[in-house]
Amino acid sequence: AQKVTQAQTEISVVEKEDVTLDCVYETRDTTYYLFWYKQPPSGELVFLIRRNSFDEQNEISGRYSWNFQKSTSSFNFTITASQVVDSAVYFCALSEARASGRGTLTFGKGTMLLVSP
Amino acid sequence: EAQVTQNPRYLITVTGKKLTVTCSQNMNHEYMSWYRQDPGLGLRQIYYSMNVEVTDKGDVPEGYKVSRKEKRNFPLILESPSPNQTSLYFCASSLSRGSSYEQYFGPGTRLTVT
Numbered sequence: 001a002q003k004v005t006q007a008q009t010e011i012s013v014v015e016k017e018d019v020t021l022d023c024v025y026e027t028r029d030t031t032y033y034l035f036w037y038k039q040p041p042s043g044e045l046v047f048l049i050r051r052n053s054f055d056e057q058n059e060i061s062g063r064y065s066w067n068f069q070k071s072t073s074s075f076n077f078t079i080t081a082s083q084v085v086d087s088a089v090y091f092c093a094l095s096e097a098r099a100s101g102r103g104t105l106t107f108g109k110g111t112m113l114l115v116s117p
Numbered sequence: 118e119a120q121v122t123q124n125p126r127y128l129i130t131v132t133g134k135k136l137t138v139t140c141s142q143n144m145n146h147e148y149m150s151w152y153r154q155d156p157g158l159g160l161r162q163i164y165y166s167m168n169v170e171v172t173d174k175g176d177v178p179e180g181y182k183v184s185r186k187e188k189r190n191f192p193l194i195l196e197s198p199s200p201n202q203t204s205l206y207f208c209a210s211s212l213s214r215g216s217s218y219e220q221y222f223g224p225g226t227r228l229t230v231t
Contacts, residue, residue, distance in 0.1 A: 037222075044222070044225060091160065102173070
């Protein structure tokens with residue numbers, strides 16, 4: 001069975017601080033996809049990134065960066081110089097890559113990030 | 118504009134009164150699914166559909182029904198809602214079930230059952 005663990009329930013930082021959100025996953029599949037979604041207070045889910053299990057290159061997008069380490073089954077998300085608008089719940093998710101699979105996204109329980117001015 | 122729409126966005130109802138939450142996508146996607154989000158539990162899949170007339174249970178299907186008569190629509194039906202179905206519901210669609218395809222989520226439906 002697949003499992004995603006986000007051990008940090010809530011994180012509070014002051015604006016301009018860097019913050020890392022942890023994600024640890026479990027799967028028996030050799031090929032899978034990892035995702036991060038942002039859920040702002042308005043409630044919608046905003047797609048941030050999808051990473052194939054064969055691609056361990058770290059990725060940077062503006063103030064966002066992702067560190068994928070297959071050896072430790074982790075896919076951590078760092079926000080540099082955080083801003084108040086980054087305040088949201090962030091979800092890490094895992095999906096099998098098999099074409100015959102259910103296509104289900106297995107979500108972690110989420111990390112609530114509060115950025116204070 | 119490519120999108121997934123859900124209606125209603127907010128609903129308060131009473132125990133036992135049948136309700137339907139509609140979901141529609143305009144991207145000609147084959148794969149659609151429903152998730153519910155509860156505090157401390159993340160999102161869990163209720164039902165999914167590979168294509169028209171093909172549906173199957175997700176992780177938490179009890180108390181829900183779905184149908185897929187048309188490719189664009191995937192309504193979620195609660196025949197006899199109960200308070201433990203109070204939740205935030207998301208519909209999602211993707212080109213196919215493979216994870217190489219991005220899943221597009223609707224805006225969510227907040228349901229309260231009293």
